[in-house]
Amino acid sequence: MSNSVIGALRANLSLDSTRFERGARRAQGSANSLRRSIMTISAGVAAMGTGMAAAIRGQLSAIDDLGKAAHRIGIPVEDLSRLQHAADLSAVSMGNLEASLQRLAREMVENEDKFSAIGVAVRDAEGNMRPIRDALADLADVMQAMPEGAERTALAYDLMGRQGAALIPMLEGGAEGLRTMTEEAERLGLTVEGSTYDAVASFNDNLSRLTAAVRGFVREITERLAPVMAGISDAVVAAIGGFRSMPEWLQRASVAATGLTVALAPLAAGLALIVGGLGALAAPVLATVGVIAAAAGAWAAFRSQLEPTPETLDAVVDAQEKLN
Incomplete structure (x- = not known):
């Protein structure tokens, strides 16, 4: 090529x-x-x-x-949700709206003559109490016709309490203005139906029951563990007491075993983290208590069999010298 x-x-x-x-x-x-x-x-x-x-x-x-x-007010949730929108548009807080409507409902029941004096009926033709929303709309017409000033404020205070004056901006447009705002709430999807509230209340109640059930389960587990934990703590206390009553050479042996266990604790912890378990973290402490308890138990079991013979004393001295 x-x-x-x-x-x-x-x-x-x-x-x-x-x-x-x-x-x-x-x-x-x-x-x-x-x-x-x-x-x-x-x-x-x-x-x-x-x-x-x-x-x-x-x-x-x-x-x-x-x-x-x-x-609390005694009004359907649908009506209150629409009035809440009217209150928001008029810079009226929900707290003032609720307090004013509560007072208005009470005055409608206890002082019908106050409403009759201004031409507002609190009962229908059959003698039944009219809905709060209807009486409020009629009151809005009355307040719209009144001149702005102390007289209108006094009327609001008289029929709706201290917070009633805060509702004047919401009512000064009359029934028509109030209806315009409540209809807007309906168009915007802000109306809360009674069935919706019932479902939400049931859901929240079930959440409360679930929380209570979990709390009860934990409490039952705690009640079952309490005797076990009490027994463990009693055993630890007894082991410590037994340790003090052991001979010096046996105490030194227990301390040596404890030191070895503590020295190996980091290795045990590392292995525990590798395998993803936390149980080994408690192993050094449990092993320490086990050593002390075993030594104390052995001493308590055989102390009664030991006699202060020369051979026994010589054996103890030999063991102590070896440890030293």
């Missing part, structure tokens, strides 16, 4: 190699870009899920609180 042919082949191979490397780099860049896009989308989905879960938890709590407030 001539040199010219070989040179041409080398040139072609070099060009092909360059094109291949360039294509590989483009493919790698595309793969990295796709990976970053997927990671960004995944992070966004995770954040959205976290935010949605937090929002749902917040709504569960808000619906539960709203339903309990409706029970």
Whole structure:
């Protein structure tokens, strides 16, 4: 093969190699870009899920609180949820709204003449108590017709208590203004149905029961473990007491065994972490107590059999010298 042919082949191979490397780099860049896009989308989905879960938890709590407030007032939760939106638009707090409606409901029952004096009926044609929302709408018309000033404020205070004056911005548009705001709450999906509140209340009650069940389970386990733990602590106390009553040479032997156990404790802890268990962390302490307890038990068992003979004393002296 001539040199010219070989040179041409080398040139072609070099060009092909360059094109291949360039294509590989483009493919790698595309793969990295796709990976970053997927990671960004995944992070966004995770954040959205976290935010949605937090929002749902917040709504569960808000619906539960709203339903309990409706029970305290004596008003359907549907009506209170719509009035809450009207209060929000008028910068009236939920606390002022609840207190004012509670006072209004009490005045409707106890002082009907106050309402009759301003032309507001608290009972229907059949003698039944009218809904609070209807009496509030009529009161809004009365307040709308009154000039702004002390007289209107005094009326709000008289029928709705100290917080009643805070409701004047919500009522000064009359029944029509109040109805516009409550209808807007319906369109925005802010109305809480009674069945929704019942489901939320049942869910929260079940959570409370579940928490109580877990607490009761732990308590039962604790009650069963208490005698065992008491027995272990009694054994430890007895072992320590027995250790003090042992001869000096036996105490030294126990201390030596304890020191060996403590020296091996880091190794035992490392092995425990490797296998993923935590039980070995307590092994040095348990072994120490075991050594002391065994020594104390052996001494208590055989002390009565030992007699102060010369041979026995010589054996004790020999053992002590070996330890030293």
